[in-house]
Amino acid sequence: MEPRTESSYLAGPSGSGKSYVARQTGLPVLCLDDFYKNGDDPSLPRRDGQINWESPASWDAETAVEVITRLARHGRADVPVYAINEDRRVTTRPFELADSPLFVAEGIFAAEIVEECRVRGLLAGAYALRRPRGATFLRRLARDLAEQRKGPHVLLRRGVTLLRAEPAVLRRQTGLGAEAARAREILRQVAGLHRPGHPPTR
Known part of the structure; x- marks a missing residue:
């Protein structure tokens, strides 16, 4: 069966504002963070004896696709509903596109599935959200504290680690086929994609 709709993929560093930008498009938004593996999954990658949640191997790309x-x-x-503070999927929920010709799939690992979705004819566009690193650090810390994802000391240490890793994260995402862009440019391009007669899939 040929796809009846396409999706745009929005990656970017943790805390960069992907969810906010995705909602600003006005399109249905699929949260790819809900496809993390459960904390007791034996295939989870580890670093220094701890689960490495920043690794793409901690994420279920096959189910997401x-x-x-x-x-x-x-x-x-x-679609699954993932509780980050419990490190597991807690339920599922129905997700419907209604008559939308396009939807946005957003998450830190969105770029990992760009090529597979391109091969399947599902790709309308792929972007990596780029913001100043300091702004991303503060946004991420405020979000994680407000949501009580982990203890404050854990979140602060994680935030510093992610701050240092951010350039490498963006290099990986662009290497996988996502276009690095600011929020305004992403919104402009996605708006063009869901107008009638948008350019062919890249």
Whole structure:
């Protein structure tokens, strides 16, 4: 069955504002963070004896692609709901596109599935959100503290680690096919994609 809709993929460093920018498009938004593996999954990568949640191997890319494929072909799918403070999926929820010709799949690992979705004919565009590193650090820390994702000391240490790693994260995402861009440029390009007669998939 040929896809009835396409998706744009929005990657970027943790805390860069991907969810906010995705919502600003006015399109249905699929949160790819809900596809993390459960904390007791034996395949989870480890670093210094701790689970490395920053590694793409901590994320279930195969299931994410299958859900995106169902959405593109049928306009609906059941998607997981992940509780980060519990490190596990706690339930599922229905996700429907209604008559939208496009939806946005956003998450730190979105770029990991760009090529597979391109091969399947599901890709409308792929972007990596670029912001000043200091702004990303503060946004991420404020979000994680407000949501009580982990203890404050853990979040601060994690934030410093991610601040240092941010350039490498963006290099990986652009290397996987995502275009580095500011929020305004992403919104402009996505708006162009869901107008009638938008350019062919890249």
